[in-house]
Amino acid sequence: MNILIIGGGGREHTFAWKLAQSPKCNQLFVAPGNAGTAQIATNLAIGVNDFVGLKSAVIENKIEMVVVGPEDPLVNGIHDFFLKDEALKKVMIIGPRKQAAQLEGSKEFAKEFMKSNNIPTAQYASFTAATLEEGITFLSQMKAPYVLKADGLAAGKGVLILNDLAEAQAQLKEMLVDEKFGAASKTVVIEEFLDGIELSCFVLTDGKNFVTFPMAKDYKRIGEGDTGLNTGGMGAISPVPFVTPEFEKKIHQRIILPTIAGFEKADLPFQGFVFIGLIKVGEDPFVIEYNVRMGDPETEVVLPLIKNDFVDLLSATAKGELNSQNIEIDERTATTVMLVSGGYPEAYAKGKEITGLNSGAAASILFHAGTQLEGNKVITSGGRVLAVTSLASNFKEGLKQSYATIEKISFEGMNYRKDLGFDL
Numbered sequence: 001m002n003i004l005i006i007g008g009g010g011r012e013h014t015f016a017w018k019l020a021q022s023p024k025c026n027q028l029f030v031a032p033g034n035a036g037t038a039q040i041a042t043n044l045a046i047g048v049n050d051f052v053g054l055k056s057a058v059i060e061n062k063i064e065m066v067v068v069g070p071e072d073p074l075v076n077g078i079h080d081f082f083l084k085d086e087a088l089k090k091v092m093i094i095g096p097r098k099q100a101a102q103l104e105g106s107k108e109f110a111k112e113f114m115k116s117n118n119i120p121t122a123q124y125a126s127f128t129a130a131t132l133e134e135g136i137t138f139l140s141q142m143k144a145p146y147v148l149k150a151d152g153l154a155a156g157k158g159v160l161i162l163n164d165l166a167e168a169q170a171q172l173k174e175m176l177v178d179e180k181f182g183a184a185s186k187t188v189v190i191e192e193f194l195d196g197i198e199l200s201c202f203v204l205t206d207g208k209n210f211v212t213f214p215m216a217k218d219y220k221r222i223g224e225g226d227t228g229l230n231t232g233g234m235g236a237i238s239p240v241p242f243v244t245p246e247f248e249k250k251i252h253q254r255i256i257l258p259t260i261a262g263f264e265k266a267d268l269p270f271q272g273f274v275f276i277g278l279i280k281v282g283e284d285p286f287v288i289e290y291n292v293r294m295g296d297p298e299t300e301v302v303l304p305l306i307k308n309d310f311v312d313l314l315s316a317t318a319k320g321e322l323n324s325q326n327i328e329i330d331e332r333t334a335t336t337v338m339l340v341s342g343g344y345p346e347a348y349a350k351g352k353e354i355t356g357l358n359s360g361a362a363a364s365i366l367f368h369a370g371t372q373l374e375g376n377k378v379i380t381s382g383g384r385v386l387a388v389t390s391l392a393s394n395f396k397e398g399l400k401q402s403y404a405t406i407e408k409i410s411f412e413g414m415n416y417r418k419d420l421g422f423d424l
């Protein structure tokens with residue numbers, strides 16, 4: 001079948017790499033893609049929210065399956081757009097309907113979902129400009145640190161964790177009254193702070209049946225020792241060494257099962273990936289957030305561990321037949337190190353030539369994120385540029401392989417974290 005992947009980052013290059021391995025994948029397209037996807041698929045210069053442009057491409061290229069990478073088009077209702085269109089309604093879409101995508105699109109919606117399904121998460125209350133005074137009082141009754149979350153999508157920047165009460169109260173006002181994060185902070189969720197170690201759990205579901213992928217740990221901060229600003233993710237490791245069989249059982253029973261059952265109960269149409277951001281507090285898992293897509297760079301470590309034919313897995317998802325699939329997982333550990341542009345996550349330069357891309361191919365897999373072709377050169381086009389993935393018997397060996405590959409790659413201003421796994 002002909003398949004279209006929507007998105008243009010490392011996650012989408014990994015989807016393309018995995019789908020291209022399937023004998024069932026005929027022509028593969030990526031919109032808009034990057035220099036990495038251009039090597040194995042046809043890039044289409046169409047934005048992820050240009051539904052009309054995507055429709056034309058699907059018809060013209062006889063596409064039978066669309067895999068949606070990022071959350072934006074899902075929250076904007078791409079799945080519903082296809083279902084409502086006579087010419088598109090038979091196309092398989094991997095990604096939830098708009099209503100279910102609210103699990104990522106609205107923190108308040110996600111918290112209510114967890115509460116009504118008894119899924120362990122931080123205590124919370126939500127406020128709007130009309131209830132600002134109550135919010136200020138609520139904060140004064142809580143203990144530091146204070147967790148403030150913009151309800152809507154804010155490009156990963158909508159969560160503030162503050163130690164000072166007066167500052168938290170001032171920020172609450174800025175978010176609600178001055179719309180610090182635009183419309184996304186018209187409602188703010190205030191949460192109890194949970195102290196523990198984070199990990200991510202990935203489930204592929206058809207809304208009723210599901211398969212669980214290996215867990216992953218990502219490194220979000222720019223600086224070594226988890227310091228400095230948050231990024232989209234500086235690297236990841238999968239599986240997660242501290243997840244014992246007992247802990248995994250708790251995640252399964254207390255979180256995954258009630259989440260999937262909750263979709264059915266609340267009539268939330270979900271065919272796609274559920275990314276559950278977890279925190280381990282003592283020996284117990286709590287949900288920090290839901291995402292309705294795969295993580296990036298978690299995909300770059302999770303998919304290389306899955307042995308199944310990915311077209312089979314995704315077709316079964318779209319058809320509601322995931323119960324027919326048994327997931328097969330590689331025994332090894334996957335690690336990925338993200339190479340980023342100097343200055344990221346603040347201002348950074350683009351258009352720098354990347355060299356050494358063909359030298360490390362044997363030891364590592366290079367997934368492109370912010371790259372672009374310029375003639376026959378590959379240049380940087382984003383903050384996160386390349387994810388260098390390696391598979392080995394343990395994460396230390398895997399990282400050693402990735403760091404050795406990175407020695408051969410260079411572009412002006414290249415930066416990466418050299419301490420991944422420091423906390424494991």
Ligand code: AMP
Nearest residue numbers: 122147159191192193194195277288289
């Ligand atoms: P979110 O966008 O909800 O994932 O939040 C972004 C980050 O803020 C998370 O990855 C955590 O590191 C942190 N965080 C969010 N909520 C809490 C909480 N209740 N307690 C402690 N840390 C949190």
Ligand code: GLY
Nearest residue numbers: 232233295296297
């Ligand atoms: N790596 C975190 C995310 O994809 O949201």
